[in-house]
Amino acid sequence: MKTLILAGGRGTRLWPLSRELMPKQFVRFLDDRSLFQKTVERALTFSKPNEIFVVTNKAYRFRVLDDLRELGLELPEENILLEPMGKNTLPAIFWGIMKIHENFGDSVVAVLPSDHMIEVNEAYERAFKNAERLARDYLVTFGIKPTRPHTGYGYIKPGEALREEGELIGYRVDEFKEKPDLETAKRYVENGYYWNSGMFMFSSGVFIEEVKRLAPEVYSAFEGAESVENAYDASPEISVDYGIMEKTDKAAVVPLNAYWNDLGSFDAIYEVIEKDEGGNAVRVDGRKSEYISIGSRNNLVMTNRLTATVGVEDLIIIDTDDALLVAHRGDSQKVKEVYKLLKEREDERVFVHRTAYRPWGSYTVLEEGERYKIKRITVLPGKKLSLQMHYHRSEHWVVVRGTAKVIVGDREVLLRPGESTFIPAGVKHRLENPGKVVLEVIETQIGEYLGEDDIVRFADDFGRE
Numbered sequence: 001m002k003t004l005i006l007a008g009g010r011g012t013r014l015w016p017l018s019r020e021l022m023p024k025q026f027v028r029f030l031d032d033r034s035l036f037q038k039t040v041e042r043a044l045t046f047s048k049p050n051e052i053f054v055v056t057n058k059a060y061r062f063r064v065l066d067d068l069r070e071l072g073l074e075l076p077e078e079n080i081l082l083e084p085m086g087k088n089t090l091p092a093i094f095w096g097i098m099k100i101h102e103n104f105g106d107s108v109v110a111v112l113p114s115d116h117m118i119e120v121n122e123a124y125e126r127a128f129k130n131a132e133r134l135a136r137d138y139l140v141t142f143g144i145k146p147t148r149p150h151t152g153y154g155y156i157k158p159g160e161a162l163r164e165e166g167e168l169i170g171y172r173v174d175e176f177k178e179k180p181d182l183e184t185a186k187r188y189v190e191n192g193y194y195w196n197s198g199m200f201m202f203s204s205g206v207f208i209e210e211v212k213r214l215a216p217e218v219y220s221a222f223e224g225a226e227s228v229e230n231a232y233d234a235s236p237e238i239s240v241d242y243g244i245m246e247k248t249d250k251a252a253v254v255p256l257n258a259y260w261n262d263l264g265s266f267d268a269i270y271e272v273i274e275k276d277e278g279g280n281a282v283r284v285d286g287r288k289s290e291y292i293s294i295g296s297r298n299n300l301v302m303t304n305r306l307t308a309t310v311g312v313e314d315l316i317i318i319d320t321d322d323a324l325l326v327a328h329r330g331d332s333q334k335v336k337e338v339y340k341l342l343k344e345r346e347d348e349r350v351f352v353h354r355t356a357y358r359p360w361g362s363y364t365v366l367e368e369g370e371r372y373k374i375k376r377i378t379v380l381p382g383k384k385l386s387l388q389m390h391y392h393r394s395e396h397w398v399v400v401r402g403t404a405k406v407i408v409g410d411r412e413v414l415l416r417p418g419e420s421t422f423i424p425a426g427v428k429h430r431l432e433n434p435g436k437v438v439l440e441v442i443e444t445q446i447g448e449y450l451g452e453d454d455i456v457r458f459a460d461d462f463g464r465e
Helices: 035-043 058-070 089-104 122-134 182-190 204-214 216-222 228-234 240-245 266-272 332-344
Strands: 002-007 052-057 080-083 108-113 139-144 155-164 167-177 194-203 251-256 281-284 290-294 300-303 306-310 315-319 324-328 355-358 361-368 372-379 387-389 393-401 404-408 411-415 420-423 429-432 439-447 456-459
Touching: 002 035, 002 089, 035 058, 035 108, 052 058, 052 089, 058 080, 058 355, 080 089, 080 228, 089 108, 089 204, 089 216, 089 228, 089 240, 108 122, 108 204, 122 139, 122 167, 122 194, 122 251, 139 155, 139 204, 139 240, 155 182, 155 251, 167 240, 194 204, 194 240, 194 251, 204 216, 204 240, 216 228, 266 300, 266 315, 266 332, 281 290, 300 306, 306 315, 324 332, 361 439, 372 429, 393 404, 404 420, 411 420
Parallel strands: 002 052, 002 108, 052 080, 139 251, 281 300, 290 306, 300 315
Antiparallel strands: 108 194, 139 194, 155 167, 155 194, 167 251, 315 324, 355 361, 361 372, 372 439, 387 429, 387 456, 393 420, 393 439, 404 411, 404 429
């Protein structure tokens, strides 16, 4: 079995916890592993490393590589497919399955979103084996038995039972249903419908033929395209559910009787976090973080500082370094409206946290004003930033920890803790960590424009433009 992991989503419903450059599949809000890492570990249940493919946004390339490296896993370079733009799930899945088909011939492929929480148990493995048996003839999706009426999920109405040697292994799909209102959801649950999990199992050959038949505009966009950029330019933006699954006469559903949560909202996150005696689900981040509850009940609190609540109930309180979200539980689906408003304003807090990760390390914005910005830069051993220049700002670097190798114009120096250098605007410069420990530098920027796009790169170890 081959596995295709979808890791290109932006996670707009979990702002400010997730941002465009750090979407929820890479955020570690449950434990020390990201949801993407957990998905890769599930994929290894049935696939070897060279049989795992990842489709992701090109902006997430180094997040994928770093997460894989932490797992001690290295996928072949051609197995990481970088989308030039987002066009929903059908183009992403079609491109991935085409690549698997080219590399391995007709193959059974599990398609897994990278941002779900799923329990891997005997029932999980049995469901995937049953789906594998059906995938040569059907396009298989996995159905979750509802634990309650839920208005945030789509539903699947099962039809004719599918048996093999007398054993029930799935059902034909009678109908896919959109997210319902509460009364309709209750009726679906009473009538034995399943939640639509968004996970699939396809034979690559069958899937490609169904795309050719049912979504010819997607098929023709990729067939014979000179580049993936051309293919994506020509492809419509369309989901695999709407483009294929709701139209095909080959859809089947396999029941998956394992814990599943798509973590698609803060209400969903509340469900999976252990509660205190007052029903509060709490996650604190950092040594100075603490939560104090005085008569407060059933709240979700995620904070990185001392946070106290007094006499409040059913709230979502998400506190990050640069943003605070307070909402009623039950209204968390509306968080995407906040995201949309900030996006329209081109607010940078949509895109990055105060701490932003780069292939060489990270930086944290400590303070900023109208004409200045102060950052803490962390450079991993053996890594270096690009050789670059800025038009609108000068920079002052002070080494706090480690040893820095610095190029400023034609000058190259080694700086140790307490030593510093100044880089005028318009001068080429580079920062490198030649040592064995992490390098920490305090950077003070001064200038009329301090945006991250004021960078001209002349050389870069990571192939960035």
